[in-house]
Amino acid sequence: MELGTSFTQFLIDQQRKYPSATGEFTSLLSEIATAGKVLSREVNKAGLIDILGYHGKLNVHGEQVQILDQFANDTFIKILRHTGHLIGIASEEMDDPYQIPDAYPKGKYVFLMDPLDGSSNIDVNISIGSIFSIYHRKSVGAHATMEDFLQKGRDQVCAGYIIYGSSTMMVYTTGFGVHGFTLDPSIGEFLLSHESIRIPSRGSIYSINEGNESLWGDGVREYVRQVKKEGKSARYVGSLVADFHRNLLKGGIFLYPADAKNKNGKLRLLYEASPLAFIVEQAQGKGSNGHQPILDIVPEKLHQRVPLIIGSSEDVEAANACIAS
Ligand code: AHG
Numbered sequence: 236m237e238l239g240t241s242f243t244q245f246l247i248d249q250q251r252k253y254p255s256a257t258g259e260f261t262s263l264l265s266e267i268a269t270a271g272k273v274l275s276r277e278v279n280k281a282g283l284i285d286i287l288g289y290h291g292k293l294n295v296h297g298e299q300v301q302i303l304d305q306f307a308n309d310t311f312i313k314i315l316r317h318t319g320h321l322i323g324i325a326s327e328e329m330d331d332p333y334q335i336p337d338a339y340p341k342g343k344y345v346f347l348m349d350p351l352d353g354s355s356n357i358d359v360n361i362s363i364g365s366i367f368s369i370y371h372r373k374s375v376g377a378h379a380t381m382e383d384f385l386q387k388g389r390d391q392v393c394a395g396y397i398i399y400g401s402s403t404m405m406v407y408t409t410g411f412g413v414h415g416f417t418l419d420p421s422i423g424e425f426l427l428s429h430e431s432i433r434i435p436s437r438g439s440i441y442s443i444n445e446g447n448e449s450l451w452g453d454g455v456r457e458y459v460r461q462v463k464k465e466g467k468s469a470r471y472v473g474s475l476v477a478d479f480h481r482n483l484l485k486g487g488i489f490l491y492p493a494d495a496k497n498k499n500g501k502l503r504l505l506y507e508a509s510p511l512a513f514i515v516e517q518a519q520g521k522g523s524n525g526h527q528p529i530l531d532i533v534p535e536k537l538h539q540r541v542p543l544i545i546g547s548s549e550d551v552e553a554a555n556a557c558i559a560s
Pocket residue numbers: 327349351352353354355444473474475476501
């Protein structure tokens with residue numbers, strides 16, 4: 236595949252290459268890219284306009300929702316609801332799933348998202364992102380039901396993220412490798428820039444919020460002691476998408492473990508951990524909660540949190556060994 240291939244061309248070619256990739260949601264993916272372009276524009280001018288600042292409301296996790304979070308949530312919904320491929324949308328920013336209204340054609344997939352990840356970094360010009368995940372619906376009625384959303388990560392049909400960084404990039408997998416596209420703002424198109432991404436099996440970077448050290452268990456403390464001894468470098472942006480993206484390309488490990496304050500970790504299984512675990516496994520890496528692969532966890536609740544250890548396979552195995560002992 237030629238570098239510079241547009242996202243749409245790539246999707247069409249993938250469809251031809253893999254007969255099992257029916258391309259049913261080629262248009263859905265194209266519309267996700269459209270939402271990414273809109274958000275990229277808004278994120279870029281966030282410092283200029285009054286969209287910045289607190290919304291004043293608390294979301295289901297008890298956190299302040301910034302206006303851009305809400306804007307991102309609404310943008311994805313408005314753009315995706317008319318595609319005819321979805322029956323419902325669940326989001327970190329909504330207590331309950333959004334049902335595709337009767338006015339629009341309904342489809343056989345559900346869409347789950349963290350519409351804006353790392354939102355506390357918006358006003359300081361640091362990379363943020365959007366994370367998404369797609370499953371086949373399981374129910375058959377006129378509306379999406381909870382069982383459509385509470386599926387284990389292994390059953391995802393697509394996952395991806397858009398990172399709004401020094402460039403805007405979209406990275407996705409449908410189970411046929413992981414591919415990255417960089418937005419060329421002069422033509423408004425995502426162009427293939429990273430085909431078949433593989434994460435190195437070992438990395439030289441570790442990413443964890445060391446401010447939480449006093450809350451960690453012995454296993455996590457021991458692992459961090461080991462990586463320091465090995466001479467790994469610490470890198471922690473505080474935007475999961477940015478920390479994950481860097482480690483995906485360069486090799487490394489990200490940890491947000493369970494600790495004395497967050498018994499189940501901080502990150503959300505369905506909107507953050509599962510999609511990134513699907514991507515990392517497709518790139519030959521690993522994603523774990525310390526005891527089992529993230530992709531094997533059957534969710535019990537929509538907004539469930541999970542400890543997350545993700546990145547280069549050998550590094551994740553070493554962390555798990557420390558945590559288990
Ligand atoms: P969000 O902005 O979607 O609420 O996600 C917040 C995140 C995630 O991006 C990041 O990895 C993590 O919270 C950082 O948490 P700490 O500040 O506790 O380290």
